[in-house]
Amino acid sequence: MSELLDNRVAIVTGGARGVGFSIAQTLSMHGAHVLIVDNGCALDGSPEDPTACEAAAERCKGEAIARSVLEPGVAQEAVDLAVQRFGAIDIVINAASVVRNHALGEGSADDFDAVLANGLTATQRMLHAAVPVMKRQREAGRVPGAVLNLVSSAGIYGRRNALAQSTCAAAVMGLTRAAALDLRASRITCNALVPFVGSRSDLAFEPVNDSERRYKTQASRINPSFAANLAAWLVSSEAASVTGQLFAVRAREIFLFTQPRPVERVFGGAGILDADEMSDLVLNKLAAFFTPLETDRDVFNTEPIL
Numbered sequence: 001m002s003e004l005l006d007n008r009v010a011i012v013t014g015g016a017r018g019v020g021f022s023i024a025q026t027l028s029m030h031g032a033h034v035l036i037v038d039n040g041c042a043l044d045g046s047p048e049d050p051t052a053c054e055a056a057a058e059r060c061k062g063e064a065i066a067r068s069v070l071e072p073g074v075a076q077e078a079v080d081l082a083v084q085r086f087g088a089i090d091i092v093i094n095a096a097s098v099v100r101n102h103a104l105g106e107g108s109a110d111d112f113d114a115v116l117a118n119g120l121t122a123t124q125r126m127l128h129a130a131v132p133v134m135k136r137q138r139e140a141g142r143v144p145g146a147v148l149n150l151v152s153s154a155g156i157y158g159r160r161n162a163l164a165q166s167t168c169a170a171a172v173m174g175l176t177r178a179a180a181l182d183l184r185a186s187r188i189t190c191n192a193l194v195p196f197v198g199s200r201s202d203l204a205f206e207p208v209n210d211s212e213r214r215y216k217t218q219a220s221r222i223n224p225s226f227a228a229n230l231a232a233w234l235v236s237s238e239a240a241s242v243t244g245q246l247f248a249v250r251a252r253e254i255f256l257f258t259q260p261r262p263v264e265r266v267f268g269g270a271g272i273l274d275a276d277e278m279s280d281l282v283l284n285k286l287a288a289f290f291t292p293l294e295t296d297r298d299v300f301n302t303e304p305i306l
Helices: 018-029 051-059 074-086 109-139 163-186 200-204 210-219 225-234 275-289
Strands: 009-013 033-037 063-065 091-094 146-150 189-196 246-250 253-256
Touching: 009 018, 009 074, 009 109, 018 033, 018 051, 018 091, 018 225, 033 051, 033 074, 051 063, 063 074, 074 109, 091 109, 109 146, 109 163, 146 163, 146 225, 163 189, 189 225, 200 210, 225 246
Parallel strands: 009 033, 009 091, 033 063, 091 146, 146 189, 189 246
Antiparallel strands: 246 253
């Protein structure tokens, strides 16, 4: 394996299993020192096995904090341990999430809050603790670091019966963009990555139509190492000029997504527009540019390039 990340120090949340663990392991194989923060919870956030974090860290020859970033003080504890054990923090990868799928009007407020807390709030807390250290290191002459936030494609397309997951992923994309702007002066990069892999969430749902059945079948064939390899490159010095971007990886395919910007502009007559003018402008001139109401599982249900 190359020395792409030789002696760099990485904190990986949600790194005990799945794509998070594959990323942690790949970083280690590229020479990084890795600290995994993961409470070993089940997919829906219910308690499971905290020893999974220690086992994952051992396989990465790294350190473990077998608790959630949401617990008071854990984010700062992770930062302090990384500095104490390895001397710095260069990379933060936020891969932790929980999934509780419900349609609008179903489920509970607690379900919605749990998804946003584990995906959005935990990401903010980890960065709030780590970024000041990363900035000080940069000012002291250390090579600038990198942040990578893993997100679901549900945040781009929306997804049936997954209101909380779609909302959380979209919010993390907004956080990523704002963080990239805040970190630009320090030359610390911040990007988001959608990993199309056979993850627990991709394999746990029950398909309701042929499109979703094809999606699940194809996703089950994709090894998370494809996503891990791109993640490792994005947090390396090779990608020092890449920030504020939204990528996806699906086996050997790498996608760069556009981000919301105006696609067309029309003008009405003088004064306040009436209903007829609105109808003409929106239905006759803007409708051709509408974004199709399709889900990620409708779009990415084709044969992956393995």
